[in-house]
Amino acid sequence: MEEVQTRLQKIGLDETTIKNTLKGKNALKSILQTLDLVGVKECDKKIGNLLYEMSQNLTEALDNRRALLAQYIVEGKISNKLQLEGGLEYLKTHTHLEQIPVQDFEKAAGVGIVVTPEQIKDTVAQFLKSKEDLKTIRYTYNFSEYTKQVRTLLPFAEGKLLTQELNQQIEAILGPKTEEDLKAAKTQTKKPQQQQQQQQQQQQVEEDDDECKFDISKLVARDLATTVNSEQLLNWRKENFPYEILTRFPPEPNGYLHIGHAKSINFNFRLAQHYKGVTYLRFDDTNPEKECQEFIDNIKENLRFLGYTPFKTTHASDNFGKLYEYAVQLIQKGKAYCCFLSKEESSKLRNDLKPSPYRDTNPDENLVIFRKMKMGYYKENEVCLRAKIDPTHPNPTLRDPAIFRIRFTPHPHQGDKWCIYPLYDFTHCICDSIEGITHSCCTLEFEVRRDLYYWFLKELDLYRPFVWEFSRLNVSNTVLSKRKLHHLVFNNIVDGWDDPRILTLNGLRRRGYTADSINKFCDLISVTRKGNENFIGMHVLESCIRKDLDVKAPRTMAILEPIVAIIDNVADDFSEELEVPIIPRNPQKGNRKILLTKSIYLDKNDVRTEDHADFWGVAPGKIIGLKQCGPFKVISVTANEVHLERLGKDIKPKGFLHWLSVKEATPCVVRLYDYLFEAYDPNELDDYIKGINPNSKIVCPNALMHKDLLNSKPEDKLQFERLGYFNLDFDSKDGKFIWNRTVTLQEKDKIKAIAQVEGKQVQKKDVPQQKKDATKKEGKKE
Ligand SMILES: NC(=O)CC[C@H](N)C(=O)O
Numbered sequence: 001m002e003e004v005q006t007r008l009q010k011i012g013l014d015e016t017t018i019k020n021t022l023k024g025k026n027a028l029k030s031i032l033q034t035l036d037l038v039g040v041k042e043c044d045k046k047i048g049n050l051l052y053e054m055s056q057n058l059t060e061a062l063d064n065r066r067a068l069l070a071q072y073i074v075e076g077k078i079s080n081k082l083q084l085e086g087g088l089e090y091l092k093t094h095t096h097l098e099q100i101p102v103q104d105f106e107k108a109a110g111v112g113i114v115v116t117p118e119q120i121k122d123t124v125a126q127f128l129k130s131k132e133d134l135k136t137i138r139y140t141y142n143f144s145e146y147t148k149q150v151r152t153l154l155p156f157a158e159g160k161l162l163t164q165e166l167n168q169q170i171e172a173i174l175g176p177k178t179e180e181d182l183k184a185a186k187t188q189t190k191k192p193q194q195q196q197q198q199q200q201q202q203q204q205v206e207e208d209d210d211e212c213k214f215d216i217s218k219l220v221a222r223d224l225a226t227t228v229n230s231e232q233l234l235n236w237r238k239e240n241f242p243y244e245i246l247t248r249f250p251p252e253p254n255g256y257l258h259i260g261h262a263k264s265i266n267f268n269f270r271l272a273q274h275y276k277g278v279t280y281l282r283f284d285d286t287n288p289e290k291e292c293q294e295f296i297d298n299i300k301e302n303l304r305f306l307g308y309t310p311f312k313t314t315h316a317s318d319n320f321g322k323l324y325e326y327a328v329q330l331i332q333k334g335k336a337y338c339c340f341l342s343k344e345e346s347s348k349l350r351n352d353l354k355p356s357p358y359r360d361t362n363p364d365e366n367l368v369i370f371r372k373m374k375m376g377y378y379k380e381n382e383v384c385l386r387a388k389i390d391p392t393h394p395n396p397t398l399r400d401p402a403i404f405r406i407r408f409t410p411h412p413h414q415g416d417k418w419c420i421y422p423l424y425d426f427t428h429c430i431c432d433s434i435e436g437i438t439h440s441c442c443t444l445e446f447e448v449r450r451d452l453y454y455w456f457l458k459e460l461d462l463y464r465p466f467v468w469e470f471s472r473l474n475v476s477n478t479v480l481s482k483r484k485l486h487h488l489v490f491n492n493i494v495d496g497w498d499d500p501r502i503l504t505l506n507g508l509r510r511r512g513y514t515a516d517s518i519n520k521f522c523d524l525i526s527v528t529r530k531g532n533e534n535f536i537g538m539h540v541l542e543s544c545i546r547k548d549l550d551v552k553a554p555r556t557m558a559i560l561e562p563i564v565a566i567i568d569n570v571a572d573d574f575s576e577e578l579e580v581p582i583i584p585r586n587p588q589k590g591n592r593k594i595l596l597t598k599s600i601y602l603d604k605n606d607v608r609t610e611d612h613a614d615f616w617g618v619a620p621g622k623i624i625g626l627k628q629c630g631p632f633k634v635i636s637v638t639a640n641e642v643h644l645e646r647l648g649k650d651i652k653p654k655g656f657l658h659w660l661s662v663k664e665a666t667p668c669v670v671r672l673y674d675y676l677f678e679a680y681d682p683n684e685l686d687d688y689i690k691g692i693n694p695n696s697k698i699v700c701p702n703a704l705m706h707k708d709l710l711n712s713k714p715e716d717k718l719q720f721e722r723l724g725y726f727n728l729d730f731d732s733k734d735g736k737f738i739w740n741r742t743v744t745l746q747e748k749d750k751i752k753a754i755a756q757v758e759g760k761q762v763q764k765k766d767v768p769q770q771k772k773d774a775t776k777k778e779g780k781k782e
Contacts, residue, residue, distance in 0.1 A: 012045025030055040038070045065091045077111045110156035124165045139181040233463040241436035245277025252284045253295035259503040260473040266522035269308045278311035285317045288411040302505040307515045317413045323422045331366045338369040339386045350399045355391040376419045397452045429453040433462040440465045443472040470527045471534040477675035501676040512727025512742030517545040549725045554582045557658040558720040560700040561604040565642035580628045597661040616655040625653035658721045665704040668737035672698045
């Protein structure tokens with residue numbers, strides 16, 4: 001052991017890393033294997049740590065790339081973590097290649113890219129120029145966010161140099177910290193608990209992101225025994241399915257999909273993709289009473305929207321004939337019987353761990369009854385077929401479960417061909433098996449049913465897929481259970497299944513969430529068996545859409561509640577064309593033109609007849625800025641008119657407001673959405689309905705938008721400056737434009753904006769405890 005310890009010291013690992021490595025067998029094995037492979041006995045700390053990092057990130061599928069990566073590190077061609085990540089990512093997505101194309105690999109790993117200090121200097125300078133508000137917010141700017149953003153501009157620059165440069169340039173712009181800066185920093189560091197928790201969660205999410213969630217070797221190691229298939233069965237699978245990995249997404253078409261399903265879709269499809277396998281969409285349609293074509297179509301549409309194309313779409317009901325035959329086999333084996341007990345009688349017996357009196361009917365007699373069931377001889381619920389397992393089993397799912405029942409309901413996919421229908425447990429495993437599924441992944445509440453799953457396949461001697469359960473997704477400030485969503489919809493608490501406030505995929509889409517943002521969210525949240533629940537703050541989802549739209553959504557302006565402002569010191573026919581970028585971060589998108597005229601509209605929410613110390617908008621005597629055009633002095637303010645005077649550009653106003661020329665404004669409706677539930681976790685309340693947010697939807701019927709938007713089509717996305725990102729609603733037609741707010745520009749904008757629309761100032765008592773500071777600071781930022 002000591003010898004190993006010295007070896008690790010010699011490559012420059014720190015004590016804690018060494019200690020932890022010695023504890024974990026695999027970690028140790030992996031780094032030693034790497035060192036042996038490249039014959040390194042002693043090396044620079046930087047190289048040693050990279051070799052270590054690489055060894056810990058090598059999944060089994062990448063084991064054959066160890067030498068390649070190690071060589072690049074030792075030769076100093078891969079010399080930082082980012083390069084390593086780039087290289088690993090490339091290899092991960094190219095496991096199928098025997099020979100790695102050097103050029104492509106080196107490009108992905110940034111080999112040979114040397115970022116000079118000059119380049120860093122220029123990029124940082126360029127970046128800071130785009131931060132219009134830095135001088136206003138001064139040292140309260142978000143350092144980590146800034147670093148992250150510059151990083152994306154120069155991914156392979158050395159981290160330390162980059163942050164140093166950033167610090168220096170910011171200090172050069174702002175000058176040393178003043179007393180006020182220090183005070184501001186202090187109030188900022190007193191982070192309310194929830195905010196802190198949220199940050200930790202974000203961090204956790206980002207850390208989990210590093211973990212390779214598609215490491216099948218991890219999945220398979222668990223409970224291998226239960227999936228042991230005979231050679232014959234494995235051969236059967238091999239001969240019939242050319243894909244080593246085959247997954248499925250198996251919804252029951254009895255409702256709308258939500259973000260939890262997106263997690264499962266994303267996991268199943270990406271897992272298969274990762275291993276060059278394929279994924280089926282299988283409708284688990286065994287219950288004709290609750291299923292219908294509308295749901296089937298909607299699920300298909302949801303998958304299309306998310307960007308997934310199933311290799312095949314199948315229906316469990318296509319296998320009804322086979323399932324019938326398998327049931328017959330069980331009966332013949334003496335492993336199933338027809339039971340005439342009523343529902344109540346049988347559940348009482350099952351509770352008391354007593355056998356059904358029909359348990360010992362002989363197979364021949366059972367077969368006759370079962371055939372008669374199929375022919376419609378009995379009434380619904382008069383008799384059912386049960387598996388003969390163990391009435392006293394501690395796991396209730398194994399106490400002689402029903403496997404076929406009578407229903408005289410036509411089936412959405414099979415018509416009136418059947419009047420007996422197989423139940424979920426019997427159907428699911430057999431469909432997985434005959435479809436050659438390798439990994440049957442489902443949420444943890446199905447864990448109790450796993451033994452039953454394997455019982456059927458074993459008794460029928462069918463190929464056994466590997467079952468793996470992961471924790472169910474929960475998101476803060478909302479509910480996801482089918483029952484609760486149903487209640488919200490049917491009691492008109494929300495406007496239907498695609499209400500933008502609920503996290504159904506239809507709702508998210510209508511709210512303006514893009515497929516990319518939803519997939520990114522699913523990529524971020526871990527898929528593990530950890531804990532019972534996977535509880536994620538809504539802010540994580542919101543930050544995914546903000547990031548996505550930041551680079552995609554064109555900028556423009558809208559006014560929620562208009563008030564006219566006249567610029568006194570220009571001629572009546574004054575008009576100036578201003579050219580501004582459509583997406584500042586994406587100069588290729590070009591510019592847009594806006595007109596400044598003598599009369600413009602401002603937002604009433606930004607205007608007050610009396611000034612107030614912490615108010616930064618329009619009030620008599622104040623200097624304000626208009627977005628994209630410069631400073632103005634406020635001459636007078638009445639309830640329905642403002643007078644301004646244009647000032648020279650050298651004056652720096654505290655904040656910039658959005659506006660529209662009266663010549664370019666055209667009517668629209670804007671809907672502002674907030675969390676549907678005020679309660680962080682409504683599921684914890686004795687009555688979740690009590691957690692509802694009464695202000696979750698606010699409609700601004702008299703809003704104005706720029707006339708360029710008259711060509712917009714439903715689902716167009718944009719940013720109304722200062723107000724947030726918006727999506728054109730499906731209901732927009734016949735010249736009526738309805739914009740749904742997808743998300744505010746920043747998390748903390750939410751409370752303030754809503755309070756404003758209601759025509760009142762943000763009162764301290766209105767602001768939840770944890771957000772007080774954020775609201776105050778907001779005033780300065782504009
Ligand atoms: N095993 C599973 O994944 C369960 C699928 C089941 N049809 C459902 O929709 O919940």
